[in-house]
Amino acid sequence: MDIPDSLMSVQQTLSVYQTLTTPIWVFDFDNMSVIWANEGALDLWQASSCEELASRNMSKGTSATVATHLLNIRQHLLKGSKFSDRWTLYPRGVPRHCFLEYRNIKLDDGRDGMLIECVGQDLHSDSETLRSTEALRHTSLMISLYSEDFSLLYCNPAAHSMLPKALTHLSDHIADPQDWDNIKTEITLSDQFLVEASVFTKAGRKRHKMHFQHSQDAVTGKKSILVSESDITLLHKGARDAHHQARTDSLTGFANRLYLKEKLAAIASNPQATAGIIYIDLDRFKNINDSLGHSVGDKLLIAVAHTINQCVSKDMTLVRLGGDEFLLLLESVNHYETLTKISQCIINRLDSPLSIDSSPLRVTPSIGICLYPSDADSPESLLQHADIAMYQSKAAGGNQYHIFTDQMLTEVKQRSQLEQQLALAIKQNQFVLHYQPRYAADGKTIAGAEALIRWQHPERGLLYPGSFIYMAEETRLINQLGDWVLREGARQAAQWHRQGMGIRVSVNLSARQFSSGNFVDNVQMILQDTGCPAHLLELELTESMLINDIPNVAKVLKRLHKLGVRTAIDDFGTGYSNLVYLQSFDIHCLKIDKAFVQSMDKPAILNMILSLGELLGMTIVAEGIETKEQLSWLQDNGCHELQGFYLAKPMTSEQLGKILVQSKLTRYPDPAIHHSGGITETEMI
Numbered sequence: 027m028d029i030p031d032s033l034m035s036v037q038q039t040l041s042v043y044q045t046l047t048t049p050i051w052v053f054d055f056d057n058m059s060v061i062w063a064n065e066g067a068l069d070l071w072q073a074s075s076c077e078e079l080a081s082r083n084m085s086k087g088t089s090a091t092v093a094t095h096l097l098n099i100r101q102h103l104l105k106g107s108k109f110s111d112r113w114t115l116y117p118r119g120v121p122r123h124c125f126l127e128y129r130n131i132k133l134d135d136g137r138d139g140m141l142i143e144c145v146g147q148d149l150h151s152d153s154e155t156l157r158s159t160e161a162l163r164h165t166s167l168m169i170s171l172y173s174e175d176f177s178l179l180y181c182n183p184a185a186h187s188m189l190p191k192a193l194t195h196l197s198d199h200i201a202d203p204q205d206w207d208n209i210k211t212e213i214t215l216s217d218q219f220l221v222e223a224s225v226f227t228k229a230g231r232k233r234h235k236m237h238f239q240h241s242q243d244a245v246t247g248k249k250s251i252l253v254s255e256s257d258i259t260l261l262h263k264g265a266r267d268a269h270h271q272a273r274t275d276s277l278t279g280f281a282n283r284l285y286l287k288e289k290l291a292a293i294a295s296n297p298q299a300t301a302g303i304i305y306i307d308l309d310r311f312k313n314i315n316d317s318l319g320h321s322v323g324d325k326l327l328i329a330v331a332h333t334i335n336q337c338v339s340k341d342m343t344l345v346r347l348g349g350d351e352f353l354l355l356l357e358s359v360n361h362y363e364t365l366t367k368i369s370q371c372i373i374n375r376l377d378s379p380l381s382i383d384s385s386p387l388r389v390t391p392s393i394g395i396c397l398y399p400s401d402a403d404s405p406e407s408l409l410q411h412a413d414i415a416m417y418q419s420k421a422a423g424g425n426q427y428h429i430f431t432d433q434m435l436t437e438v439k440q441r442s443q444l445e446q447q448l449a450l451a452i453k454q455n456q457f458v459l460h461y462q463p464r465y466a467a468d469g470k471t472i473a474g475a476e477a478l479i480r481w482q483h484p485e486r487g488l489l490y491p492g493s494f495i496y497m498a499e500e501t502r503l504i505n506q507l508g509d510w511v512l513r514e515g516a517r518q519a520a521q522w523h524r525q526g527m528g529i530r531v532s533v534n535l536s537a538r539q540f541s542s543g544n545f546v547d548n549v550q551m552i553l554q555d556t557g558c559p560a561h562l563l564e565l566e567l568t569e570s571m572l573i574n575d576i577p578n579v580a581k582v583l584k585r586l587h588k589l590g591v592r593t594a595i596d597d598f599g600t601g602y603s604n605l606v607y608l609q610s611f612d613i614h615c616l617k618i619d620k621a622f623v624q625s626m627d628k629p630a631i632l633n634m635i636l637s638l639g640e641l642l643g644m645t646i647v648a649e650g651i652e653t654k655e656q657l658s659w660l661q662d663n664g665c666h667e668l669q670g671f672y673l674a675k676p677m678t679s680e681q682l683g684k685i686l687v688q689s690k691l692t693r694y695p696d697p698a699i700h701h702s703g704g705i706t707e708t709e710m711i
């Protein structure tokens with residue numbers, strides 16, 4: 027048989043093999059073809075000639091696993107060693123089970139070929155064994171057999187192609203010591219089990235799903251461990267990505283609430299753990315969303331998140347809780363200093379405007395600080411307490427931080443208790459109105475009375491509005507409460523009027539009440555229901571109620587004016603009255619705030635308000651008169667009406683009723699006259 031040109035250099039060797047009956051052939055790995063074969067090989071391959079055998083395409087029908095296995099063998103050979111293997115050949119489609127030995131052979135063109143020798147054939151295996159051997163060879167499932175002490179006994183081509191080079195012990199395959207410990211424990215406990223483990227492979231670190239099963243080595247009969255494994259790296263990565271995504275805030279890319287929940291649970295489960303949190307809420311962020319739109323709002327939130335993150339080191343986690351609420355989690359912190367430093371850093375950095383769509387926007391944070399476990403003993407209370415501290419910053423005007431204290435918690439509890447009790451009190455009608463007389467300029471004639479609400483608390487006794495009105499306002503219970511006050515005040519005014527001692531009753535309004543759409547209709551209905559003449563009802567507003575939505579305020583005031591109801595501006599001088607609007611509004615009366623009355627050493631403002639009243643034709647009332655001097659000064663300087671403890675304290679309707687009865691009713695207050703006359707009440711002074 028001719029020796030091809032490519033094998034000239036090994037001509038001598040090959041000619042020795044030429045006539046041997048042991049089949050020997052040269053395989054060109056790159057071209058997947060036989061380039062030389064001896065007589066025995068031609069016989070094995072059922073080939074008529076070397077040329078005919080060379081023309082066969084050996085890559086046809088080769089599975090991916092076999093191809094990789096071949097590649098492995100080749101690499102093995104390149105190192106100079108010999109390799110032997112059991113292999114099934116298919117000469118003309120008929121399976122021949124051969125024991126092959128491989129050696130490297132240099133081709134003339136410099137490439138490496140394989141010299142393959144068939145050292146034996148298995149002619150006696152039963153078909154089942156043969157098929158299972160084939161299946162084992164071709165499957166992509168990695169199958170390996172280990173002795174009881176985890177030494178490698180066998181691996182199929184798929185496993186061979188993946189297991190680390192020169193692996194002798196299973197422990198060299200398992201990458202994570204924890205996984206290895208698990209496997210060793212599990213194998214003593216169960217017959218078979220499944221694990222997912224991080225493993226070393228020829229292709230680097232991978233994630234494998236591994237099935238372990240106790241079995242017997244077919245050769246020695248000794249106990250062994252059969253391992254089948256498959257690569258789930260991609261699947262695992264997908265799951266890990268999904269896990270990560272579920273814990274990431276989609277807007278800012280920082281962690282989210284779920285992440286925080288799990289982190290806090292982990293902290294809580296460790297008795298030694300400490301942590302600090304910084305709870306951040308942006309001040310008046312809603313205004314930005316409302317005025318500039320959500321898209322700008324979103325961009326601003328992203329910019330804020332990155333700004334906050336600039337104050338943070340690697341071991342801290344920034345979480346967006348939702349909306350404009352952020353949180354910084356600092357693990358292993360057990361003192362406030364780090365927390366206050368970071369909080370100050372956040373405040374400082376947010377002090378410079380952020381550029382959003384190339385326009386500068388500034389937001390300020392309200393921050394609450396809390397430590398675990400010294401300030402809170404559970405993840406829930408940790409968040410709650412930080413929130414309470416944050417709220418404290420907000421209530422104090424924002425752009426600051428507060429550290430949680432137990433006192434804050436007590437106050438919050440009291441507030442929530444108050445809220446519950448207040449709702450119940452409205453249902454059970456635990457309120458009463460007291461009346462503080464308002465005197466004409468003579469200081470003797472009662473011109474009217476201001477209705478002041480009192481709560482007859484079943485346990486705490488009589489409560490003044492300062493301790494509950496704010497809560498009613500916050501919880502919107504003020505609508506119901508305010509309605510009741512208005513109706514009760516009008517009812518009382520109507521009753522005194524029917525008894526022939528009509529005095530004007532002034533009722534305080536809350537902003538929410540005044541701005542509700544059906545306010546005037548409601549007033550009208552109350553007047554009808556109670557039979558109160560409109561001019562005997564005065565509504566006390568504050569300046570802050572008049573500065574927003576001016577056109578609507580003007581409309582409401584006009585309608586009230588048309589109804590004949592009087593209006594007064596309460597606590598005048600403390601707000602931001604626009605004098606121009608004041609002139610155009612239908613308002614009858616200004617009540618000078620008691621602060622001005624009580625600081626009479628600086629009478630400039632008093633004088634100004636008095637002349638303003640003269641100028642605008644309004645009744646000027648001074649309230650909070652506590653001394654004879656204050657009274658005299660106001661009387662001397664032309665104040666129209668007078669109210670204060672010096673003249674009379676607020677009293678029950680019965681008490682005032684008695685005074686009204688005792689005093690001789692002379693004439694009704696005339697709504698057309700500013701400083702109306704009325705009944706004289708000398709006993710009051």
Ligand code: C2E
Nearest residue numbers: 478479490491492511534535536650651652670671672676
């Ligand atoms: P206000 O409208 O300024 O009412 C006058 C407050 O000053 C009353 O306190 C009254 O008792 C007190 N006062 C009267 N004369 C003097 C004085 O000479 N010296 C001092 N130091 N104080 C004097 P009160 O009853 O505790 O009411 C407090 C506030 O609660 C009221 O201030 C008013 O803003 C609000 N309020 C009272 N009743 C109602 C109501 O029915 N509805 C609403 N929305 N608010 C109410």
Ligand code: CA
Nearest residue numbers: 476534566596
């Ligand atoms: Ca008032």
Ligand code: CA
Nearest residue numbers: 596597617649
């Ligand atoms: Ca007042």
